[in-house]
Amino acid sequence: MVVLPALPGISGRLALAAPALVVALASLAVVAALRLGYGAGGWTYYRTWNSFLLPLLLALCCYGMLAGQALATRLRSRARTVAALLTTAATLGALAGLLPEVRSLATETRDRAAAWDAQDTRIRTEAAAGATAVGYQPLHIAGLTEPFMAKNAEGDWAARCVAGFYQVDRIEPIEPRGGATP
DSSP states (O other): OOOOOOTOOOOOHHHHHHHHHHHHHHHHHHHHHHHHHHOOOOOHHHHHHHHHHHHHHHHHHHHHHHHHHHHHHOOOHHHHHHHEEEHHHHHHHHHHHHHHHHHHHHHHHHHHHHHHHHHHHHHHHEEETSSEEEEEEOOOOTTTOOOOSSSSSOOOOHHHHHHHHTTEEEEEEEEOOOOOOO
């Protein structure tokens, strides 16, 4: 067990709470700064928040480990076994709750990949036949930038990127079949 030296004027509880507080406050500060820089409709908030999730989860895991260690030293052998079984059951229950979402995500990803492969094959065939403009249907995923999201064509860097990738002059929007994006 690692024992930290006592710091003058800082209680043990505050020292334990500091990592989670620092991660939470830093993430909020960065999001607030992005809001000032990019405006209320900024595209980076959730991506920035995701950058802070790993340190926050690691801090929470450390807290759980410390709580478990404190609980284990205070409980008798039989109570420790019961606590371990309850913790295992709660963890398995939480993981089971994620299964429907993971299955849905897997299905959506498979469908989107098939649509992307079909579109890629079509565009490559048209470009090989000498087309200078090809149709493109955005296949949105997690709010990532896609062609035709910009308000004006000159500012649509994603469309220029796609056109350059396929070595054509430009891409043009295609309406999705059935009115929905796969």
